[in-house]
Each structure stands twice: as C-alpha cells, then as structure tokens.
Amino acid sequence: MAEPILSASGVTKCFGPVEVLHGVDFAVLRGEVHALVGENGAGKSTLMKILSGFHPPTSGTVRVDGRPVAFAGIGPAEALGIVLIHQEFNLAEHLTVEENIFLGRELRRGPFLDKRAMRERSRAVLAELECPVDPDRRVRDLAVSERQMVEIAKAVSRDVRVLIMDEPTAVLTGAETAVLFRLIRRLQGQGVAVVYISHKLDEVTAISDRVTVLRDGHHVATQPTAALTQDAIAQLMVGRAISDMFPPKEPPPADAPVVLEAQGIAVPGWVRDAGFDLRRGEILGFAGLVGAGRTELMEGLLGLRRASGTLRRDGRPLRVRSLDDAVEAGIAYLTEDRKGKGLLVAKRLQPNLTLLALERYGRVFVDEKREAEALEHAVGEFDIRVRSLDALVGSLSGGNQQKLLLAKTMQVEPTILIVDEPTRGIDIGTKSQIYHFLHDFARRGGSVILISSEMPEIIGLSHRVVVMRSGVVTGILEGDSVQEGEIVRYATGLKGRATQGEAA
Amino acid sequence: MTPSAMPEVARKSAAGFDLKLYGPFLALAALIVLGTIVNPVFLSPANIGNVLTRTAFIGIIAVGATFVITAGGIDLSVGSLAAFASGVMIVVMNALVGSMGAGVPVILVGVLVALGLGLAAGLVNGLLVTKGRMEAFIVTLGTMGIFRSLVTYMADGGTLSLNSGIRTVYRPVYYGGIFGVSYPILMFAAVALIGAVILYRTRFGRYCAAIGSSEDVARYSAINVDRVKLMAFVLQGICVALAVVIYVPRLGSASATTGLLWELEAIAAVIIGGTMLKGGYGRIWGTVVGAVMLTLIDNILNLTGAISVYLNGTIQGVIIIVAVLLQRGAAARR
Numbered sequence: 076m077a078e079p080i081l082s083a084s085g086v087t088k089c090f091g092p093v094e095v096l097h098g099v100d101f102a103v104l105r106g107e108v109h110a111l112v113g114e115n116g117a118g119k120s121t122l123m124k125i126l127s128g129f130h131p132p133t134s135g136t137v138r139v140d141g142r143p144v145a146f147a148g149i150g151p152a153e154a155l156g157i158v159l160i161h162q163e164f165n166l167a168e169h170l171t172v173e174e175n176i177f178l179g180r181e182l183r184r185g186p187f188l189d190k191r192a193m194r195e196r197s198r199a200v201l202a203e204l205e206c207p208v209d210p211d212r213r214v215r216d217l218a219v220s221e222r223q224m225v226e227i228a229k230a231v232s233r234d235v236r237v238l239i240m241d242e243p244t245a246v247l248t249g250a251e252t253a254v255l256f257r258l259i260r261r262l263q264g265q266g267v268a269v270v271y272i273s274h275k276l277d278e279v280t281a282i283s284d285r286v287t288v289l290r291d292g293h294h295v296a297t298q299p300t301a302a303l304t305q306d307a308i309a310q311l312m313v314g315r316a317i318s319d320m321f322p323p324k325e326p327p328p329a330d331a332p333v334v335l336e337a338q339g340i341a342v343p344g345w346v347r348d349a350g351f352d353l354r355r356g357e358i359l360g361f362a363g364l365v366g367a368g369r370t371e372l373m374e375g376l377l378g379l380r381r382a383s384g385t386l387r388r389d390g391r392p393l394r395v396r397s398l399d400d401a402v403e404a405g406i407a408y409l410t411e412d413r414k415g416k417g418l419l420v421a422k423r424l425q426p427n428l429t430l431l432a433l434e435r436y437g438r439v440f441v442d443e444k445r446e447a448e449a450l451e452h453a454v455g456e457f458d459i460r461v462r463s464l465d466a467l468v469g470s471l472s473g474g475n476q477q478k479l480l481l482a483k484t485m486q487v488e489p490t491i492l493i494v495d496e497p498t499r500g501i502d503i504g505t506k507s508q509i510y511h512f513l514h515d516f517a518r519r520g521g522s523v524i525l526i527s528s529e530m531p532e533i534i535g536l537s538h539r540v541v542v543m544r545s546g547v548v549t550g551i552l553e554g555d556s557v558q559e560g561e562i563v564r565y566a567t568g569l570k571g572r573a574t575q576g577e578a579a
Numbered sequence: 580m581t582p583s584a585m586p587e588v589a590r591k592s593a594a595g596f597d598l599k600l601y602g603p604f605l606a607l608a609a610l611i612v613l614g615t616i617v618n619p620v621f622l623s624p625a626n627i628g629n630v631l632t633r634t635a636f637i638g639i640i641a642v643g644a645t646f647v648i649t650a651g652g653i654d655l656s657v658g659s660l661a662a663f664a665s666g667v668m669i670v671v672m673n674a675l676v677g678s679m680g681a682g683v684p685v686i687l688v689g690v691l692v693a694l695g696l697g698l699a700a701g702l703v704n705g706l707l708v709t710k711g712r713m714e715a716f717i718v719t720l721g722t723m724g725i726f727r728s729l730v731t732y733m734a735d736g737g738t739l740s741l742n743s744g745i746r747t748v749y750r751p752v753y754y755g756g757i758f759g760v761s762y763p764i765l766m767f768a769a770v771a772l773i774g775a776v777i778l779y780r781t782r783f784g785r786y787c788a789a790i791g792s793s794e795d796v797a798r799y800s801a802i803n804v805d806r807v808k809l810m811a812f813v814l815q816g817i818c819v820a821l822a823v824v825i826y827v828p829r830l831g832s833a834s835a836t837t838g839l840l841w842e843l844e845a846i847a848a849v850i851i852g853g854t855m856l857k858g859g860y861g862r863i864w865g866t867v868v869g870a871v872m873l874t875l876i877d878n879i880l881n882l883t884g885a886i887s888v889y890l891n892g893t894i895q896g897v898i899i900i901v902a903v904l905l906q907r908g909a910a911a912r913r
Contacts (some may be wrong), residue, residue: 398801416799419792430800
C-alpha cells in the first residue's frame with residue numbers, strides 16, 4: 076500500500092474535561108477520495124480540524140509524509156498543502172471574490188498588488204468550476220452556492236495536496252454538485268488527496284474510494300466504498316439497523332377542513348402569484364431547486380418579508396403584518412438558518428427555549444422558575460442531549476441544536492407548523508426523530524408545511540407536494556404522483572405552469 | 580418525539596469561577612483595600628459618601644447606557660445632552676422666577692422640562708437608528724455635536740447661571756440627604772435597582788440581550804426589534820435627565836464644557852462592569868461598580884499625593900484595558 080500523505084494515529088482530543096475523540100486512527104493516500112462519515116457529534120469536524128492545524132491534538136500523532144508534525148496553526152498546515160474548506164464560510168464578506176481567493180498570499184509587482192494577474196487567475200479557477208462569477212464582485216452580494224464555489228476556488232488555487240471538504244454540497248444544487256465532482260476527479264488525477272465529509276450517503280458512494288466511519292469519537296471502520304452499500308454505511312454510523320426512517324403516511328380524510336389558504340401571494344423579487352391550501356392533519360411538502368422562492372414565500376406569508384396577497388385562516392381573512400401576528404394565529408416557523416436566525420448560540424438553553432414564547436412566561440416580569448421547568452420538560456420531550464442544562468447552545472451538536480430549535484418553536488403551541496429544511500446538516504438518528512415528531516404532530520390534528528431540498532424527506536413525509544420553480548408554483552402533486560421523477564420534472568420546468576419569460 | 584434513554588443532566592456542575600461575573604467586584608475590593616492602606620481617612624463615612632455622591636451622575640447615565648449597549652447600540656450623545664438639558668432647565672427656571680416666584684413649583688417645572696427633553700432626545704436617537712436604519716454610532720455622533728452646539732449657543736459661549744433665589748431652594752437636592760445619605764446616592768441606588776430589575780427580570784431586558792446577540796434571531800423570534808431598541812434609547816435619555824436633575828443644584832450653572840466626555844466615562848463604567856461592548860450581555864451591578872471604581876481612583880490619588888492627580892486618566896485607561904483583557908481571557912476559556 077502506498078505511503079499515506081497525511082495520517083493520524085491514536086489521536087485524542089479533550090475540550091475541557093470532555094474527551095470527544097478517543098484514540099482515532101486515520102490515513103489519507105495520495106490521489107484517493109476518502110469519505111468521512113458519522114452522525115453529528117461523532118467527531119468528524121474535530122478530527123479534520125486537528126489534521127489541518129486548527130486544533131492541536133491532546134495526545135496522539137499527526138504525520139505528513141510519514142514525519143510527525145505539530146502544527147502551530149493553519150499557516151504551517153497550509154504551507155504543507157493541507158487545506159480545509161469549512162462548513163461555515165470563511166470568507167471576508169466585504170472583500171471582492173478575487174481579494175478573498177488571494178487573501179494572505181497576494182501577488183505583487185514590486186511593492187504593489189498585481190491586481191490584473193490576480194483577477195485573471197481568479198477568473199481561470201472559477202471557470203474551471205463552471206462558476207462564472209465576476210472576480211470584482213463583493214462576496215456579500217453572492218448567493219450561498221456561489222460563495223461555496225469561491226471557497227473551493229480559494230482552496231484549489233493554492234498548491235493543495237490534501238483537500239478536506241466539510242459538507243461542501245449542503246448548499247449546492249444537483250448541477251453544481253456534478254461540477255464539483257468533476258473537479259474532485261480532476262484533482263484526484265493530479266495526485267491530490269481529497270477528504271470528503273458528508274451526510275449524503277449517495278454522494279459518498281458516488282465519489283469516494285474509501286470510507287471511514289466515526290461514531291461517538293471512536294473509529295468504527297475504514298473500508299473500500301465499493302464493498303459497502305448505503306444501508307451498510309448507515310448501519311455502521313448508527314451502530315444499529317435503521318428501520319422505519321419514515322413512519323407510514325396517514326393522509327387526512329378527504330373532507331378535512333382547510334386551515335390555511337393562500338392566494339395570489341407575491342414577494343417582490345422572489346415570488347409571483349403563489350397559492351396553495353393546507354388542510355387539518357396534513358403534511359404539505361414544498362419542493363424545488365435552491366432559489367425557487369420557497370423560503371421567501373413562507374417568510375412573506377409570515378410578515379418577515381414584504382409581500383402582498385390574501386390569506387385565509389379557517390376560512391376567515393387573516394392579516395399578518397409581523398411574525399407576531401402569525402404566532403397569534405397559531406402559525407409557527409422553524410427557520411432553515413439554525414445558527415443565524417434560529418438560536419442565540421452564545422446564550423444558554425433556557426433563554427433560547429422561551430424567546431419566541433416569552434409572553435407566556437409573564438407579561439412584564441419573566442417567571443424563571445416556570446422557564447426552568449419548561450426546559451426540563453423540553454429536554455425530555457425532544458430528547459435534547461446536553462451535559463448540563465447551563466451549557467451554551469453553541470456547544471451542542473447540530474442535531475441537538477435543531478431539536479432545541481424545534482422545542483422553541485413548539486413553545487407557542489402552534490396548530491400550523493412551517494418547517495424549513497428541518498434536518499439540514501444533522502445525523503440520521505436525529506432526522507428520524509424529527510420525521511416522527513412531524514408525523515405525530517399532523518396525526519394529532521396539526522398541519523405541517525415542509526420545505527426541503529432532500530427528496531427522500533419530501534417523498535417520505537408529504538401527503539401532497541407543492542413544486543416551485545423561479546418564484547412560481549408549477550404544480551401540486553398528490554397520491555401516487557408524489558415521486559421523485561415527477562417532482563423533478565415540475566422543479567426543472569419540463570412540466571407544469573410556465574414561469575416568466577417562457578410564457579407564449 | 581420518543582425519549583430514548585435520557586442522559587443524566589446536571590444543573591450547573593461547578594463550571595469554575597466566573598471571572599466575567601465577579602471580576603469587577605474583586606477589582607473594587609482590591610481598590611478599597613489599596614485605599615485603606617494608603618490613607619485611613621479613605622474608609623470614613625464622609626469620604627465614602629463623597630465618592631458615591633460624585634459617582635451618581637456618571638452612574639445613573641451608565642445604567643441607561645447598559646441597556647443601549649446590551650441591545651447592541653451605543654449612545655455618544657449623553658454628555659452633550661446632559662449639558663443641553665441643564666442649560667434649558669436653567670433658562671426655563673430663570674424665566675419662571677418672575678411669575679411663579681423662587682420656590683419648589685419652579686423647580687418641579689424645571690425637572691419636568693429636563694425629563695421631557697431627555698425622553699425626546701432618546702426618541703430622536705432611537706427613531707433615527709431604527710426607522711432611519713442608521714448606525715447608532717453615527718446617529719449619536721451627530722446628535723452629540725448638535726446638543727453641544729445648542730448649549731454653547733444658548734450660553735452665547737459663556738455660562739448659564741441659575742437664579743440665586745432658586746439655587747438656594749434647589750441646593751439641598753445635591754448637598755442634602757436623609758439619615759446622612761445624600762439624595763444623589765439615593766437616586767443612584769434607586770435607578771440601579773430599577774435598572775437591575777428591568778434588565779434581569781423583565782421581557783424587555785431579555786429582549787435587549789437577545790437583540791444584542793443577534794438581531795436576526797430576535798426578529799425570527801417575533802420580537803419587535805425596533806420598539807425594543809427605541810425603548811432602550813428612551814431609557815437612556817431619561818437616565819440622563821435624572822442625572823441632570825441632581826447635577827444642576829450642584830454648581831447651578833451650565834456651559835459648553837458641562838458634561839464633557841461623560842459619554843466616554845459612562846461607556847467605560849459599563850465595560851469595566853463586564854457588559855460586552857458588542858452587545859448581547861449586560862450587567863447592571865457591574866456598571867455600578869465600574870462607575871464607583873472610576874471615581875475611587877481619583878479619590879485615592881487625591882488622598883495619597885504619591886502619584887500626581889494628573890495621572891488619573893492613565894490609571895483609568897489601564898483599568899479599562901485590563902478589565903477587557905480579563906473578560907477576553909474568561910471568554911476564551913469557556
């Protein structure tokens with residue numbers, strides 16, 4: 076077997092008194108794509124941060140080309156060609172694309188920056204990624220997927236030998252993912268080793284040569300991908316067989332009353348003339364490509380964005396000027412942006428849990444005793460796993476944060492729950508818990524609007540599916556037509572109502 | 580959701596010593612010990628009362644500033660507003676002496692004018708920040724200049740002096756007291772107590788901290804962000820007015836240099852007290868301690884003579900920097 080470029084042996088890592096990695100072995104070979112999978116909190120990101128110099132290991136050895144190294148930070152690691160692309164973007168928002176790509180290693184001509192050369196090289200790298208972003212644009216003006224591409228461009232424009240990608244496709248569309256995969260193949264051909272962290276097992280089996288599975292900070296297995304099925308990988312991750320990921324569907328009776336009716340909803344710049352109705356006990360899926368306007372439509376309905384159109388709640392007109400009005404009407408919203416819009420990560424669980432429903436804990440003064448009781452109750456009901464109830468939310472794993480966010484949203488006891496990408500970036504076990512929760516909520520008479528970019532989720536849960544494309548509802552599917560091929564046809568414009576510019 | 584084997588959850592497991600919480604109090608204790616060693620007079624009730632009375636103006640303003648800063652804002656206009664409100668209060672009272680006589684009613688009108696002005700100034704700052712979508716720093720930098728220039732204009736570059744008749748009546752509000760505790764101290768204590776209750780116990784206080792942590796999260800939690808921020812600025816304006824009410828009887832005058840740099844002293848008190856300048860975390864009792872410390876340094880230097888009083892600013896500056904350094908250290912270890 077070839078000599079590993081980068082390896083870890085017996086690496087442990089403690090944060091304070093807590094050991095999160097327990098003697099993990101890991102090795103990356105030249106020219107291989109090595110997938111790293113595991114549930115949230117399994118220690119994938121921590122291991123990668125150690126390998127790329129963000130954290131020192133508590134004990135154990137990191138070797139590059141067989142020689143032990145002790146990185147004093149990411150600088151020395153990058154100098155050896157080890158580059159980590161973060162889950163959270165590491166771009167300077169106010170700088171341009173070109174300035175970001177060359178940040179810290181600007182090209183110079185004499186004492187001055189060689190802007191032209193940097194711009195040209197940026198353009199070349201981005202062209203390779205089939206992402207024709209102008210190098211002079213500011214990063215803050217870019218779409219999320221474009222930012223991801225810039226992040227990748229920044230990494231590959233260096234002399235990279237080991238490229239570590241943490242959930243790179245979380246914000247990419249199918250087409251963009253395909254481009255990324257072609258790039259990975261090309262890098263692989265040049266002898267670059269790629270470490271690919273992902274929750275998407277179909278991607279893992281499609282792109283990787285070997286798979287390493289971590290569970291609870293332990294190394295579970297490293298095997299050739301070809302020898303494993305997706306199911307087998309999932310079982311290794313969870314440590315048990317996964318059955319009934321999705322509970323059996325129980326659609327509402329045909330005569331179930333309509334609880335929410337939207338007509339002619341327009342959100343300037345995003346959505347035109349959208350309409351749908353939601354029945355009692357129903358899970359209504361919203362499918363579409365990233366940027367189709369699903370989130371914007373919901374935010375418009377909820378008073379979080381400027382919007383026009385009519386809403387009827389239980390048959391009566393409803394006017395929503397602010398999110399507060401929506402909450403009053405029994406409608407709650409779980410945002411797709413957990414850390415940016417959902418939770419105060421620098422605060423403890425208790426104030427987070429009650430923030431949306433604080434009025435219920437006293438009109439003027441907050442009843443902290445009842446808050447504490449509510450927290451203990453929520454931790455049990457939603458199975459939020461924390462070491463201490465006084466922990467900061469930022470120290471929780473993504474899955475536990477998501478369960479806290481769900482608990483927070485449920486504090487206002489809504490009868491209509493709008494969830495936006497409710498399982499983004501969380502592990503399979505927690506996903507299944509959330510699916511069962513949504514199912515039970517609907518079965519008890521609640522109604523759910525489920526926005527998701529994960530097809531299995533939409534198909535596995537929804538009773539009906541609204542498909543959007545470029546800000547327009549192109550089709551509403553129900554019964555047997557709720558299937559992937561059909562949804563994709565409506566989402567990509569092969570079928571259904573024409574969007575602007577295509578109309579005859 | 581089916582609860583699967585709840586892990587054992589502990590409520591507070593000796594999370595170590597919280598420097599952010601107790602640091603300011605320790606520093607204050609150290610200063611008191613130092614003061615006592617330097618000069619035994621330091622601990623005399625007269626000296627302590629003197630220190631606290633002089634702290635009252637900055638302290639009361641700083642309590643208001645704690646709300647603004649916790650909510651992620653900043654108010655640079657408080658010193659100028661104090662001067663402007665003092666000036667207007669004096670002019671109004673002087674004008675009323677003729678018709679109403681030099682008595683308590685005139686003073687009450689003056690107090691109402693000051694409070695009204697503080698409230699109005701808070702509204703202006705708050706509305707410009709929220710509805711005008713401007714940075715609090717820029718807005719209050721602007722109003723700071725405006726208030727300062729208005730008082731200079733009113734005084735025609737000189738000094739506005741309070742009618743001596745009223746001054747005699749009003750004087751005890753600064754110099755008098757009950758049971759040996761001066762009125763400014765009592766007012767400072769009351770403002771701090773009410774401030775602490777509001778910040779720690781009410782929804783408004785919780786919302787200030789939430790908005791300072793993340794405006795987006797607050798917005799998505801159905802909080803009326805604009806209203807809460809506006810209220811914080813109004814609270815700040817009222818605090819400035821209360822400080823003016825006890826400041827005017829002290830000197831009985833206002834000029835272009837009244838309240839100069841008070842905004843920075845107030846911000847310094849807030850930061851020394853452990854409130855984070857970027858918002859999201861506020862400490863009222865910390866602010867009180869911070870304000871007292873700033874006055875104590877001055878007092879101790881006066882009592883020793885070993886170090887020139889002119890070095891007061893240096894020592895205050897060092898303390899501010901050390902306070903923030905310690906908070907950083909505490910935050911990094913979390």
